[in-house]
Structure formats: structure tokens, C-alpha cells
Amino acid sequence: MPSPFDPSQPEFPQNSIDKRRLAFLLHSMKGKGATFAELKKKCRAGTGKAMKFDAEVLPSAVDALKNREWLSASSDGKVERYHITQTGTTVLESYRIYLPPNRRALLELQTENEWRHRRWTAAVLLQLFKAKSWTRTREQANDIKSVPGAAGLGLSAAIAQLIRQELVESRMLRWEPFENQERFMLTDAGLTYLTTLPFDFVKSVQMKLTGEQLNKLFTSARTANASPAVSSEVPSEVVVKSFDTAEPVVELPQGDMLDGKALDKEILAAYQHLRTEKYFKTNAVPIFEVRQRIRSRFGEQNASHEVFDRAVLDLRKEGVFRLIEMSLSLGIPAEQLQDSIPGFEETLFYMEIIP
Numbered sequence: 001m002p003s004p005f006d007p008s009q010p011e012f013p014q015n016s017i018d019k020r021r022l023a024f025l026l027h028s029m030k031g032k033g034a035t036f037a038e039l040k041k042k043c044r045a046g047t048g049k050a051m052k053f054d055a056e057v058l059p060s061a062v063d064a065l066k067n068r069e070w071l072s073a074s075s076d077g078k079v080e081r082y083h084i085t086q087t088g089t090t091v092l093e094s095y096r097i098y099l100p101p102n103r104r105a106l107l108e109l110q111t112e113n114e115w116r117h118r119r120w121t122a123a124v125l126l127q128l129f130k131a132k133s134w135t136r137t138r139e140q141a142n143d144i145k146s147v148p149g150a151a152g153l154g155l156s157a158a159i160a161q162l163i164r165q166e167l168v169e170s171r172m173l174r175w176e177p178f179e180n181q182e183r184f185m186l187t188d189a190g191l192t193y194l195t196t197l198p199f200d201f202v203k204s205v206q207m208k209l210t211g212e213q214l215n216k217l218f219t220s221a222r223t224a225n226a227s228p229a230v231s232s233e234v235p236s237e238v239v240v241k242s243f244d245t246a247e248p249v250v251e252l253p254q255g256d257m258l259d260g261k262a263l264d265k266e267i268l269a270a271y272q273h274l275r276t277e278k279y280f281k282t283n284a285v286p287i288f289e290v291r292q293r294i295r296s297r298f299g300e301q302n303a304s305h306e307v308f309d310r311a312v313l314d315l316r317k318e319g320v321f322r323l324i325e326m327s328l329s330l331g332i333p334a335e336q337l338q339d340s341i342p343g344f345e346e347t348l349f350y351m352e353i354i355p
Helices: 016-028 036-044 046-050 055-067 086-094 103-109 115-129 158-168 190-194 200-204 211-224 237-242 260-277 287-298 305-317 335-337
Strands: 069-077 082-083 135-137 173-176 181-186 284-288 321-327 346-353
Touching: 016 036, 016 055, 016 158, 016 200, 036 082, 046 200, 055 305, 082 086, 115 135, 115 158, 115 181, 115 190, 115 287, 158 173, 158 260, 181 190, 260 284, 260 287, 260 305, 287 305, 287 335, 287 346, 305 321, 305 346, 335 346
Parallel strands: none
Antiparallel strands: 069 082, 135 181, 173 181, 284 346, 321 346
């Protein structure tokens, strides 16, 4: 349950939920204004209800907004009516991107699972990444046909708007007024975050990137994972839980073939090493790098597609790893695709441990 709407707090508003509520409430008092009964009705139904707007705190919230001089009150002797002030209009202008588009989109965003939410976020970021100067106006951003994979993900323009609100809140996007609307810009932090998100949803669409765009993505991914800090997201206990022992790997002569259980353990050890040293900000490790590490330590016979692929696919069946697909249209270097696990129209490119 979101925290109560409390404009009396000095740090208000703190998050995107309160910014949506504030924009909704101030917008409700534009024009001829609104009586308390009208405001309460709006908070208890439709979009207000979808935002979990607690109408019981409305009296104190209205008083706090009056104290801030964001609204004023007038009376005809019978009923008091509230109007947004010039100061309130300025505040609303600052938070206008947080105006909730509609009740349905809010409810769908709240009830959606993390799997789809992460892919919605990746699609919205990709739309901006592909744009000139990483920038789109609100009108351009609301063109849902320009969002990669939107149809397959069930991503509407209204939900995309809510996702952009979240990304502005977390500084993955920046926004500014522009020609009677606003425009959104992808930040460096947003690009780095994009490299940690799944791309498997683009397998059914053609999403062509230029060489410059691909280089920017790869450079950002390397930068995001350049620090040798150790992550606690994939603890060593996972190794112990999945296999009998977790003792250090002992290199074998290049001619020796690992048995099934030993190869499984070395694949997990290679994944763990790469995850700790390079990919500590995300669970996803490229399969080609795991294969290359197995090849360099135990020879081609243990890294062949016949042996290595079967072992990785079996680990997926056992619930140890999740394998993430990448579309062949993304322009991934041929040698990396070759050392991944090939499919028909997509390639299994990343492996991600399942906690």
C-alpha cells in the first residue's frame, strides 16, 4: 500500500506515486475549480482509485496545499470551491509529465509481473536510444509503433507514458518543456541500465541498429561491468546448493574429457567467475564467454556445441540457469553468435542463474 498523501511534509513530493497524485489533484481544480465533494468523488473513483488515493486524508491534504498557496478557496455562502493558484499552476507545470493517462493503464501497471515490466522498460529505453540525439517529444514518444516489440508485449501508449514517469523519477530519462509539450532524453545512466535489461522480446520484430549504436551499447555494457567489485547478488552458497562441492577448479590436460557432472560444475564455476569479475551488476553472463573460458581451460572437446550446449540446456531443464534469447537482427558479431547456442531466428545469448 502506498504511503498516505501528505503535502505537509517538507520533502513532499518524494516519489512518482505522490507526484502523480499531486498532479491529478491540482489538475482537478483547473478551470472553474472543484468543491470538496467533487474532489472526494474523483479520489474515490476512476483514476484516483487506481492510484490508491486515500480520500480520508483529503481534508488535511487540501489544507496543506492551501498553506503552500498552491490552491485557494472561494465561497458562494453555501459551498466552498477550490481553485488552483498561479503558484499551483507553476507546480503543476513542473509535474505535468506525472499526470496519469487513465485508470486502465495504472491498474495494468500495478498488477503486471516483473518479467513484463522489465521488458516494457527496455522497449521504452530502446525507442529513445534509436532516436536522434536520444531525444523524442511527447508526441513522438507516444507513437507506440516506434517502440520495438510493443505489440508483442502488450505495451500501450498510456503504459509507456507511465514507464517514462518512472524512468524520469530514477534519472534514467530527463525531460524538459518543449514547444507546448515536453521532450524526453535518454541519460547515460539510462543507457547503462538498458544494457542490463532483457532483449528477448525483440526476436519477433526487426530492430536494426547502426554500427555506431551497437558500439555504444557494447561500450556502455563494458563500462557498467568494468569494476572488479564483488557482488552479493549471486552468493557462493548457490554453487554449494546446486552441486556437492565448490572446491577450486583444477585444470586438466587438453586431451581429457570431463564427465557430465564435472562439466556442469565447471560451467557454473566459469559463470560465477565472470559474474563476479565482469558482470556484477546483472545476473546475465554471455554464453560465448562461458564457452571460451571452458575452451581455454579444458580444450575444444569440452566446449564443442555437441557437448557444451547439451550440458547448458540440461542445466536449464534442472532449473539452475535461465537462458535469454537475442534477435539475429541486432547485428551481434558473428564470432559471438558462433560461440552462443544457436536457434532458428534467434540465438540463446545470455545465461542467468535462478536463485
